[in-house]
Amino acid sequence: MMLELKNISKKYDPFNLEDISLSVEKGDYFVLLGPSGAGKTLILEIIAGIIQADNGEIFLDNENITNKRIQKRKIGMVFQDLAVFPHLSVKENIEYPLKNHRINKSIIREKVINISNKLDINHILNRKPTTLSGGELQRVALARTLVSDPKILLLDEPLSSIDIQLKNDLRKLLRRINKAGQTIIHVTHDYEEAVLLANKVAILNEGKLLQTGTAIEVFQFPKSKFVASFTGVRNFFPCILKPSYSKGLKNVIIDNSIEIKLHTDQTQGTGFILIGDNAIFVSNHKPETSACNNFLGEILEIIPANNSIELIVNVGIKISALISLESYENLSLFEGKQVWVSFKATNVKFLPN
Amino acid sequence: MKRNNALNLLFSILGGLVLLFIIAPLVGMFFSTSPNDIIETSKEAEVQKSIWLTLLTAMMATVFFAIAAIPFAYLLARKKFPFKKLVMGIIDLPIVIPHSAAGIAILGFISRDSAIGKIASEFGLNFVGHPVGISIAMAFVSIPFLINSARDGFASVPIKLEKAALSLGASPIKVFFTISLPLAWRNVLSGLILMFARGMSEFGAVIIVAYHPMIAPILIYERFGAFGLKYARPVAVIFIIVSLLVFVLLRLLSKEKNDVRT
Numbered sequence: 174m175m176l177e178l179k180n181i182s183k184k185y186d187p188f189n190l191e192d193i194s195l196s197v198e199k200g201d202y203f204v205l206l207g208p209s210g211a212g213k214t215l216i217l218e219i220i221a222g223i224i225q226a227d228n229g230e231i232f233l234d235n236e237n238i239t240n241k242r243i244q245k246r247k248i249g250m251v252f253q254d255l256a257v258f259p260h261l262s263v264k265e266n267i268e269y270p271l272k273n274h275r276i277n278k279s280i281i282r283e284k285v286i287n288i289s290n291k292l293d294i295n296h297i298l299n300r301k302p303t304t305l306s307g308g309e310l311q312r313v314a315l316a317r318t319l320v321s322d323p324k325i326l327l328l329d330e331p332l333s334s335i336d337i338q339l340k341n342d343l344r345k346l347l348r349r350i351n352k353a354g355q356t357i358i359h360v361t362h363d364y365e366e367a368v369l370l371a372n373k374v375a376i377l378n379e380g381k382l383l384q385t386g387t388a389i390e391v392f393q394f395p396k397s398k399f400v401a402s403f404t405g406v407r408n409f410f411p412c413i414l415k416p417s418y419s420k421g422l423k424n425v426i427i428d429n430s431i432e433i434k435l436h437t438d439q440t441q442g443t444g445f446i447l448i449g450d451n452a453i454f455v456s457n458h459k460p461e462t463s464a465c466n467n468f469l470g471e472i473l474e475i476i477p478a479n480n481s482i483e484l485i486v487n488v489g490i491k492i493s494a495l496i497s498l499e500s501y502e503n504l505s506l507f508e509g510k511q512v513w514v515s516f517k518a519t520n521v522k523f524l525p526n
Numbered sequence: 527m528k529r530n531n532a533l534n535l536l537f538s539i540l541g542g543l544v545l546l547f548i549i550a551p552l553v554g555m556f557f558s559t560s561p562n563d564i565i566e567t568s569k570e571a572e573v574q575k576s577i578w579l580t581l582l583t584a585m586m587a588t589v590f591f592a593i594a595a596i597p598f599a600y601l602l603a604r605k606k607f608p609f610k611k612l613v614m615g616i617i618d619l620p621i622v623i624p625h626s627a628a629g630i631a632i633l634g635f636i637s638r639d640s641a642i643g644k645i646a647s648e649f650g651l652n653f654v655g656h657p658v659g660i661s662i663a664m665a666f667v668s669i670p671f672l673i674n675s676a677r678d679g680f681a682s683v684p685i686k687l688e689k690a691a692l693s694l695g696a697s698p699i700k701v702f703f704t705i706s707l708p709l710a711w712r713n714v715l716s717g718l719i720l721m722f723a724r725g726m727s728e729f730g731a732v733i734i735v736a737y738h739p740m741i742a743p744i745l746i747y748e749r750f751g752a753f754g755l756k757y758a759r760p761v762a763v764i765f766i767i768v769s770l771l772v773f774v775l776l777r778l779l780s781k782e783k784n785d786v787r788t
Contacts, residue, residue, distance in 0.1 A: 191783045212551075218689075221693050222692075222693070223689045223692070243692045243693055244692055244694075244696060244697060245695075246693075248693070249693065252686055252689075252690055254686060255685050256684070256686045256689070256690035258687060258691070259687075259709070260708050260709055269691070269694055269704075270694035270695050270696075273696045273697075273700065274695060281667070317694065318694070319710065321694070321695060344540065477602060479701075
């Protein structure tokens with residue numbers, strides 16, 4: 174276990190944390206997901222040492238760092254507003270952590286060059302932060318934190334304030350950094366980020382940790398109503414987009430067996446699909462509708478929900494559908510029954526890796 | 527729209543009157559002093575000496591007290607502590623009390639009968655009638671300007687930046703010198719200039735602590751008392767010119783420094 178939080182509590186109006194325990198393994202991409210006001214940033218700041226917890230302990234590589242000073246923790250944090258020093262150039266910003274550790278000048282130069290090549294900011298090293306775009310600032314803040322090789326990289330809403338194109342680029346970059354061995358804890362309110370980046374997810378609400386696990390465990394098997402409604406989409410599956418350059422419908426393949434039709438601007442590659450559970454129709458006979466995706470499968474589970482029924486149907490993949498109580502009775506559904514599941518291509522969302 | 531224009535006109539006229547009120551006496555004094563008198567007076571050793579002494583003592587007061595006042599301003603900007611409001615009130619005290627009264631208080635504080643005076647006289651030093659005494663009097667009346675301005679400067683530095691620096695491995699003292707102070711520098715420098723300027727122009731407190739050696743404001747007063755307006759004017763004009771030159775120079779320097787923020 175690399176990082177372990179044991180029973181962390183903190184009164185910090187209005188964000189009070191209650192009995193937070195979690196563990197992060199080396200190389201994990203750990204996403205802390207929750208609505209704003211849940212206390213996500215507070216957890217990061219406690220891990221970084223910026224704020225002291227009232228109770229509980231933090232272990233890093235089996236060392237108790239609960240009371241260790243912030244500048245000795247070797248934990249890097251990228252703040253939501255980035256906190257790039259406005260009076261220093263990009264280069265001086267990146268050098269800043271190295272100069273705190275009495276490192277030889279030539280090594281500092283080398284490290285700055287390496288990290289700026291990696292993050293593609295070598296052309297702006299002499300610029301002042303006020304002249305940079307949001308995406309550039311984001312990279313500078315990342316470079317400044319990564320240059321001192323932190324044991325854990327903490328990211329506070331790193332994708333929240335940049336446009337969609339930059340988001341994709343930055344996501345790729347974060348994934349690359351993680352694949353190179355960097356352990357990351359990433360805080361966000363956006364479940365799509367969690368789906369796309371995390372190998373582990375923790376859901377936080379009102380200062381309490383509701384569920385922790387792999388992304389699939391948490392999204393497909395939410396343990397509470399809040400988790401189910403907050404994460405929103407139960408039907409998400411890793412898939413491969415079949416190469417196609419036509420403008421019309423495209424196909425993704427899941428588990429090498431199921432093909433699903435959808436619309437996307439992407440031409441090929443891997444990713445995830447999301448299907449809204451409200452967008453799925455269930456019927457006893459093959460429907461003759463405009464929906465392109467129709468599958469026959471067996472009802473595995475019937476779960477009563479708020480004024481509705483949730484069905485888990487195995488069509489090769491496990492699809493979750495929400496239907497009304499009336500429909501449930503009209504269709505005379507029972508576990509083990511064969512039913513048709515259908516949904517429109519426009520209700521399938523493709524998220525590229 | 528029309529009414530707005532009329533209001534602007536009225537306010538501009540009022541503003542012009544205020545400006546005139548400031549400029550007229552100064553310009554009047556300049557015009558009623560002959561250039562010849564100014565040149566002759568500026569050659570006098572007594573005048574030159576007093577101006578140098580004024581600049582030097584004001585500079586000493588500013589530099590020496592800044593060492594403690596700037597960190598104190600940081601503390602005031604960042605920390606909450608009991609009786610903070612009272613402390614802030616105490617800092618403003620020198621601005622509101624009459625400066626002659628301040629002079630009396632300082633004289634009691636540094637005279638040979640006082641504890642500090644006794645220690646100083648052990649080293650053969652008597653603050654009364656000494657440039658150090660003058661500096662202390664100047665500092666007493668001018669230090670609120672530095673503390674208040676520096677405090678505003680530090681308060682405007684986002685705490686996030688200091689936290690980020692700490693998380694990047696900097697010690698608190700390094701954070702102060704590399705992040706907080708450079709980012710608050712505009713206000714700190716402005717405070718230093720104000721303190722220096724206020725110290726230079728101090729008369730009331732200094733005259734009680736040290737009539738001699740004579741700083742420029744006291745020299746002006748003495749010439750006026752002994753010889754009248756005509757003899758006091760050239761010294762006043764020269765001192766004003768020197769003061770203006772010093773402040774223009776300091777402002778220019780501070781402007782260059784300000785560029786670090788952009």
